[in-house]
Amino acid sequence: MKPIYLEMNYFGPHAHSEIDFRALDEAPLFLISGDTGAGKSTIFDAMTYALFDKTTGDREAREMRSQFAQPDQRTEVTFYFEQGNFLYKVQRCPEQEVFKKRGVGTKTEKSQASLAIVDRVFGTEQASLATKPVDVASEIYGLLNLSAEQFKKIILLPQNDFSRFLKSATNEKEEILKKIFGTAIFTTFSEEVRNQYTKNNQENAALDSILQSQYSSSVWTEEEAKALEECPDKEKFEKATEFLEQKQMQESKARDLAKIVQHQVETVDKAYEDALLLEQEFLEAEKTQKEYQEKIAEQAALYEQQKEDYEARSWAQQFKDILRDLEKVEKELEANQVREADYRSKAEQEQKILGEVKKREQDLDQKASEFEEKGKGIEELTRTITQAEQAEKLIRQKKDLEKKIVHLQLKQSETDVPLKEAQVKLDQLQKEILDESILQEEKDALSRLKLDFHQKLSPLAEYLERLKQEKQVAQKELNFAEENITTLQQDFMLKQESYQEKRKLRQSLMIAQLQKELEDGLPCKVCGATEHPLSHVELDVSDDDLKAAMQQVDEAQEAFAAAEERQEKAQSELEMAQKQAAEKAETLQEMEQKFDQAYSQFCQAHEGSFPKVFSHQDLNIIFQAREDSYRQKSTAQKERSLEKEKLSVLVENLEAERQGLFQESDKVKAQLETVAQSLAEFGQLQPSQALKEQKAILRQEVDNYYTECQEVREKIIALEKRYAEQKAKHEERLMRIEEQKLKLQEGQRIIQNALAAPNAWANDLVTLKNWLTEDKLPEISKFINTYELEEKRLNRALAKYEEKLSGKQRPDLTELREEKQALNERYSQAQKTVIELSNTRQQLETTVAKIEQILETQGKAADKAREMTKLYNAIAGKTGDKLKLETFVVQHYLEKVLIYANQHFINQLSNNRYRFELAKESANKRRDHGLDISIYDNETGASRSSNTLSGGETFIAALSIALALSEVVQNSAQGVQIEALFVDEGFGSLDQETLQKAMTALEQIGENRLVGLISHVEEMKDSIAQQLRVEKVGDGRSQVKLFSK
Secondary structure (H helix, E strand, C coil), X not given: CEEEEEEEEEECCEEEEEEEHHHHCCCCEEEEEECXXXXXXXXXXXXXXXXXXXXXXXXXXXXXXXXXXXXXXXXXXXXXXXECCEEEEEEEECCEEEECCCCCCEEEECCEEEEEEXXXXXXXXXXXXXXXXXXXXXXXXXXXXXXXXXXXXXXXXXXXXXXXHHHCCHHHHHHHHHHHHCCHHHHHHHHHHHHHHHHHXXXXXXXXXXXXXXXXXXXXXXXXXXXXXXXXXXXXXXXXXXXXXXXXXXXXXXXXXXHHHHHHHHHHHHHHHHHHHHXXXXXXXXXXXXXXXXXXXCCHHHHHHHHHHHHHHHHHHHHHHHHHHHHHHHHHHHHHHHHHXXXXXXXXXXXXXXXXXXXXXXXHHCCXXXXXXXXXXHHHHHHHHXXXXXXXXXXHHHHHHHHHHHHHHHHHHHXXXXXXXXXXXXXXXXXXXXXXXXXXXXXXXXXXXXXXXXXXXXXXXXXXXXXXXXXXXXXXXXXXXXXXXXXXXXXXXXXXXXXXXXXXXXXXXXXXXXXXXXXXXXXXXXXXXXXXCCCCCCCCXXXXXXXXXXXXXXXXXXXXXXXXXXXXXXXXXXXXHHXXXXXXXXXXXXXXXXXXXXHHHHHHHCCCCCCCCCCHHXXXXXXXXXXXXXXXXXXXXXXXXXXXXXXXXXXXXXXXXXXXXXXXXXXXXXXXXXXXXXXXXXXXXXXXHHXXXXXXXXXXXXXXXXXXXXXXXXXXXXXXXXXXXXXXXXXXXXXXXXXXXXXXXXXXXXXXXXXXXXXXXXXXXXXXXXXXHHCCHHHHHHHHHHHHHHHHHHHHHHHHHHHHCCXXXXXXXXXXXHHHXXXXXXXXXXXXXXXXHHHHHHHHHHHHHHHHHHHHHHHXXXXXXXXXXXXXXXXXXXCCCCCCHHHHXXXXXXXXXXXXXXXXXXXXXXXXXXXXXXXXXXXXXXXXXXXXXXXXXXCCCEEEEHHHCCHHHHHHHHHXXXXXXXXXXXXXXXXXXXXXXXXXCCHHHCXXXXXXXXXXXXXXXXXXXXXXXXXXXXXXXXXXXXXXXXEEEECCEEEEXXXXX
């Protein structure tokens, strides 16, 4: 990640501050300086907030809104950065109070964020990646492969927090290093092995649990369960099989007994069913006899009475239609008499109204001649009005044409001046426009030039520059190795001399002690001599002195061995550095020759002057100058062509307009002459409006007269028609009344004759009507038919039962039922016993089968589980060194970082006193270890924890690791891209010499990435050329200024 441009609006003390990091690329370092509280660290807060929605400290994002910001002033951070081959733009706004868009007052606006790929700063958006805060955070994490905390540990070292990576625990370092070195594949593999190991354990535990649940299942009896519990595990399956066989034998015996009882039950069931059938027949016979008594014997008298009533009512049915017709005719006669009187009254009324209307028609006919004369007057007025309107129209046309002629003459004079000016400009542009082929040829040459440069020259130049950097790095490593071997050789000699001196001292003390113990005549314990000529030389040597001397020898020997080991290791590093430096120099020389040849060919292949010595910056200036020249010419050509087209169209339009004006003027003059001639043909006429008013009055009178005539004639026709209709209806009703009277007389005669006949069932009309009205014939007929059918059915049934039950005795059902019930209970008990034994046997079979299957599965999975356990223990750090696979892989990369830091930074910054090494044991006995960093002190010859360093020593140690981590990751093929490093304070704890060495190291890093520092140290302000000064301007506001010395 490389910062490009940062804009802060109402963020902290910055009302509006912009930082263009591209302007800070001229020197390896740039300094951010300013008063305390001015907002220097806020710049780092803004970058961290834009990327991760967090700050470098404990403040929340919404707390970064400026205290002086008003509701209409929006807090926003815009950050452009490069990652890979793309330029990204991220914008964030925290939660803040703003004015409502509608109404008054404020509202809380939620946080917003967006991320997009753009073509340049303030340029066009090429692709939108995210528009929500949560999506932006996810995309940033995917791009940088770092979280906010990891970003603050390796790219941005916040104030008072620069030692976090150095002193962090193994698990924290592991998470960071896995991300930046791309070792996720080992984590994935470890997770898969761990999941498989857990799965195997869970499956095995589940099988054990299932197996034990089968042995302790409720299917076993108490005795069986107890026996299985007491039985050894290896014999449990055999015991369970034995219990199953016993249950199978018990089930077989129970089934045989159940079959015997079943046969007895079937015999008794058959006898009981036969007895039930016989008892049913006795009951049916009794029921039929009772039904005969109720339905036949007791209903005989009613049956005879109903038969007689049926014959009488059947006789009356022949007069039903006649009586119905008589009633209908009586009602119709009464209605027709009422209507006849109504029709007669209406006809008389219509006749009276018709006479009055015919009298009004005669009065109107007498006025006909008067209104014919008025109609002729209207026709004459119509002709006069038409002539008056034509004359008035011609007068208006004459005035309009005279005005139009004056207007056209003015427009003709207005077009002459712009037409001449446009023709002059058009001739001038035609001379200035270039030939298109010349521009195209220049464009093609420029394209070929850039294509050759980017395809042939630029990759070689980049590769050559990378080789130069690698050679410089190799030379620096060689120089460091030579200085280191010299220092270590001197240290080795000093340690060797010290060791020899300590040995001599120890020997002299041991000899002195032996001399004290010599006695004359007794042999020496060393040489065996009995004479001791030097025994009189006495030194006061105590046991404590001798122990101290021996302890010093041991310590000197250990220091000597350690120095010898460091010297051998440094010698190996020196040889490796010499080999790498020689190889880099040789490769660089070959590549410089190839590049010089390619650059010479490039200069010859293209026109124009080029620098004798390749300079990327000079060539870019040449390319830019040629592009600007072509772009200016092309733009000018397009502008002239466009202007020419506009002028050509303008000239054509003006000429066409001028010609049209001449033609239209001639046409209007001819129209004016024609109108004047037409006006002369009309004499003096009244105004057309006055004539129209006279015509309207006459027209109203005539229209009213003829309208009334028409209405009277139509009314007479309608009245004559209505009178004729009413008269016809009256006559028709009179005819109907006579017909209906004759029908009544004939019907009454027929009824009287029928009632007087000797075979009549009734002699009065009332009884006859009652019979017909009641309509009881269907009911009586149904009763008679039902009675006769039931009599026949019951007689047949009684005869049948008498024949069937003859000679049979009624059965005793109670005795048979008790016998049947006893046998059924016995059979049910036998069946229940069989079912219980069968269910138990089936459950035992299922249980034994499951046990057998589980045992077989456990046997197959045992070998696989053992191998997986070994693999899991190795990966999870449960073997000898207790180191996890992920930690082991990351440890390899951390060793590279520490080696690089030792070779390039920590030795130089600590005057060859300190170097990093991995701690052999965890500092606080944690289980997770392997990435703890210790400091080897060359002065004491011992390692110690990084927590024992002073403030200044901690700073240079943390800075050394940060710089080394940046370099190693940048050179790693799978690592995160780290193109920037920012350090906030900490330099004030360094002395002058160490500060200068730290600056030198940072300048080396700054050669190929952006390095920014925040510090109040005056020496840094004096020595760093590029500076961003954050100045307070009052009211809690600050501004950023770029300053170059």
